[in-house]
Amino acid sequence: MINLKRYIGRKIEIIYVDRFEKISQRTIKVKGIEGEFIKAFCLDKNAARIFKMKQILSVKPAS
Numbered sequence: 001m002i003n004l005k006r007y008i009g010r011k012i013e014i015i016y017v018d019r020f021e022k023i024s025q026r027t028i029k030v031k032g033i034e035g036e037f038i039k040a041f042c043l044d045k046n047a048a049r050i051f052k053m054k055q056i057l058s059v060k061p062a063s
Contacts, residue, residue, distance in 0.1 A: 004059065005033055011043070011062035017055050027062050 004012075007030045017023050028040040028049070038056075042049040 004038055008032060013060050013062050015057040016051060017057060
């Protein structure tokens with residue numbers, strides 16, 4: 001599992017597979033982590049979102 005606590009308050013790019021098995025790339029700002037969930041603001045959708053950690057395939061800092 002990826003340790004995302006170090007990214008709280010920062011922007012990251014993720015590759016994510018949703019509940020319908022659709023893969024997408026998102027740029028998010030991590031707001032907090034609760035258990036297996038990441039609370040974030042999705043810059044691509046311009047909205048708050050919650051992501052399951054186990055569905056994140058890759059992470060890198062956003063430039």
